[in-house]
Amino acid sequence: MNIVLFGPPGAGKGTQAKILTEQRGWPQLSTGDMLRAAVKAGTPLGKQVEAILTKGELVTDAIVVGIIAERIDQADCRDGAVFDGFPRTIAQAEALDGMLAERAKKIDLVLELKVDDQVLIQRADQRVKETVAKGGAPRSDDTPETLKHRLSVYYKNTAPLLHFYGRQGKVVTIDGMAPIEAVTTAIAAAIDAHK
Ligand code: ADP
Numbered sequence: 001m002n003i004v005l006f007g008p009p010g011a012g013k014g015t016q017a018k019i020l021t022e023q024r025g026w027p028q029l030s031t032g033d034m035l036r037a038a039v040k041a042g043t044p045l046g047k048q049v050e051a052i053l054t055k056g057e058l059v060t061d062a063i064v065v066g067i068i069a070e071r072i073d074q075a076d077c078r079d080g081a082v083f084d085g086f087p088r089t090i091a092q093a094e095a096l097d098g099m100l101a102e103r104a105k106k107i108d109l110v111l112e113l114k115v116d117d118q119v120l121i122q123r124a125d126q127r128v129k130e131t132v133a134k135g136g137a138p139r140s141d142d143t144p145e146t147l148k149h150r151l152s153v154y155y156k157n158t159a160p161l162l163h164f165y166g167r168q169g170k171v172v173t174i175d176g177m178a179p180i181e182a183v184t185t186a187i188a189a190a191i192d193a194h195k
Contacts, residue, residue, distance in 0.1 A: 001080040007113035008154045010120040011176045017084040019184050027076045030084040031064045054140040056150040065095045088158045109194050110165040111187055113176030
């Protein structure tokens with residue numbers, strides 16, 4: 001199955017995507033992780049997007065669509081994938097529908113993780129503190145100001161996708177404020193009900 005994990009920054013998409021990969025074998029396709037890896041490796045793409053990531057803006061649709069187009073042709077995506085942080089705009093969602101259709105595939109399910117802004121802000125704060133406590137460097141976009149900006153980008157550009165996928169009858173809303181295991185259980189139930 002091809003699944004989109006949908007929700008604001010810090011909703012728990014990455015956590016649940018990793019669990020889905022373990023449980024079902026579908027790889028996690030996180031454009032955020034891929035872009036950060038490019039920045040870290042110092043590739044031309046990484047140099048192109050570094051400042052945009054730090055500001056919490058969106059990179060261009062062409063860049064992320066190109067990355068995903070290459071990725072979904074890899075063998076591990078044969079039986080499906082978990083899209084995490086992609087699509088983030090209507091144009092990206094339309095491009096994804098198109099490239100899947102060309103491959104006789106489709107998005108089966110969009111799982112919306114719903115979390116209040118207040119909780120997202122607390123979680124981001126905690127993520128920074130935990131990373132620093134472990135001696136690591138927090139993400140360059142995990143400052144309180146940038147998080148607020150990422151949230152506003154989410155509401156402006158990404159939240160409208162709920163209507164796009166809603167019209168396709170694909171959205172299941174999950175309470176993302178429940179404990180991690182409860183979210184995992186709710187996701188498993190939505191997937192099994194869909195089969
Ligand atoms: P979040 O914690 O907000 O879910 P991600 O790790 O998904 O963050 O993404 C981090 C950053 O990478 C975004 O703020 C944006 O700059 C860039 N990015 C990731 N995915 C996309 C996308 N699909 N379209 C545009 N920009 C993206």
